[in-house]
Amino acid sequence: ARQFIFRMREFEQMEMQFFVRPGSEMEWFKRWKEFRLRWHKALGLGDEKYRYHDHEKLAHYANAATDIEFQMPFGFKEVEGIHSRTNFDLSQHEKFSGKKIQYFDPELNESYTPYVIETSIGVDRMFLSVLCSSYEEQELEGGDKRVVLHLPAALAPVKCAVMPLVRKDGLPDKAREIVNELKFDFSTHYEEKDSIGKRYRRQDAIGTPFCITVDHQTLEDNTVTLRERDSMEQKRVKVEDLHKLIHSAVSLNALLRKLA
Template sequence: MATDQNKFQAIISHCKEYGFIFPSSEIYDGLSAVYDYGQYGSELKKNIKDYWWKSMTQLHENIVGIDAAIFMHPTTWKASGHVDNFSDPMIDNKDSKKRYRVDHLLEAHAETLAPAEGEALLAQMDELLKENDFEGLKKLIEDNKIKCQVSGTVNWTDVRQFNLMFSTQVGSVAEDASEIYLRPETAQGIFVNFLNVQKTGRMKIPFGIAQIGKAFRNEIVARQFIFRMREFEQMEMQFFIRPGTQKEWYEKWKEERMKWHLSLGVDPAKYHFKDHIKLAHYADAAVDIEYEFPIGFKEVEGIHSRTDFDLKQHQEYSRKKLQYFDTEINQNYIPYVIETSIGVDRMFLLTMCNAYEEQDLSTADKQDSRVVLKFPAKLAPIKLAILPLTKKDGLPEVARELMDTCKQHFHCYYEEKDSIGKRYRRQDAIGTPFCVTIDHQTKEDNTVTIRHRDSMEQERVPLEKVKEMVLLEINR
């Protein structure tokens, strides 16, 4: 598994330097595994969410969206299995008292080994996890002499389960407060609203319910920047189908979701499907879409055939019927579900990694280089930078007019300061696909210079064509 830690570190630094991502509460030395999205990061993140939402709801007549609350009745999580089953094998170092997720510890060690050795170690780990063989997992850690990062010792406790849900209290008086959970996934908000949506939307099976929302997991070793965090965002869609048709729909959604990823211009060789070795308690099939990050192939999206587990569980615990009457076959049944679930933050990181490029532009005469983010125009935080060549001679006035014309349609940026070359470089670094320079010739013939980010080519176009050119590229 090839990794490029230097590139990964460069991307992390770039995110901070150019206003994409900041460590949360940084003035108080930050909070482990929690991040804030800056001015360009929040735009990019919103554009990713909008693109997903449009592709799921607007482009599918039989999929609708909801926005369920983060707080849910605590029995929800009993029914879903999270209270009893949402736990991971953990191990503590007796000297440092630091706790680790077993799979993270072994994965990190595998990355230090030769590719074949690392894969063999992970295959052993997968087999032991599948069998819930905690003694075997501890022996694997000890046999590989895996040390604690803090104490540097191999003095480990036994492996045991640790629940990953955050809990809190609802109620104004401590004695009367009820314990509830911060949701560890957004899916359950969809399941408990299945009948509400089906009846009010007069939905016929097959149909889907989509949602974007925050979820929370008490990850013990949150790592790899925003790849694994305690507070993150999911884009999930639950597709309700007739029992017995799940295999065909599972394959269809695998294909659909891969098409969506490739529609963003990513090299297909950067993606692959990875079937789950150990299935979740609710699934009869599951696969991850993995992308080749600089830190290796990692999961970005999961597609799961969840059977009728969730609705059946909620029907049992709530004692409310969660069934559908299918007029085509004159039958009542609990629908089966195919789930597509993608991490917004992981998709953000994928988009950054895929776009980031360091280019050497040196010539025989001079040294030159640039860092450019080659975002698809539809995702770029800023679509157009408007740059008057000077602050005088009426050029800013013309630039402001163009700004007023365009800003209703897409996000623009206006800048007068520094040389035009420096301004271009700054826009390259935040991924702006087009820069327009207003110069003295503009006053004569109403044309401007438009510069294309990826090729750095410049062309002279009529001022009134600028908006149309940018819109064309955004909507491609």
């Protein structure tokens, strides 16, 4: 309709209904509000790009509601909503189904209709926020340029690319050997066409966090050059250390542990 995919005629939502004891809903609402913002910030897109928008006018069934807004190119827009929906949902199910929908609380020794805290996040809007924050056209020293996609490493489709410096002297064989070691745990790409610089640029443009270059020194001491996408820094590392280094950076588990 407008504003690219932010306003889709059909859209995808990821929702959660979290059931709580009546009277505790505001405490849980606050906890989920804070937890969801921490999740967004853990992606590393920039803490300053997020803000809360608390609702003053509430739906008839809600007693609290807030939006998490993200700074899109066209201003701050909602990407997720957190709502305290009281017991409206289950009581309506109970009313029209004619079935009792209650929970027996052994701590209180009584039954009640649970209250609901709902979180609802837009898939398309998350995609747009990640893409807008990640895409950059950089001016480099010497007048060179590059397009780089600073995707959060946990979300990058390709985690690493393995490249033989030249297509001879046994370097491709060694590179494929490394690919075969990494491919079971990471989406790993093999690149041998064009100069190493052009290959780096292609991987930068699709957001690959790491490039691994196999050269003649690799055959001597089993080390490779590990290049990091955002900083373009390069360092020599042992082949046996690659898995640990990449995993610590690209694992979704590592990202989620920041929230613990």
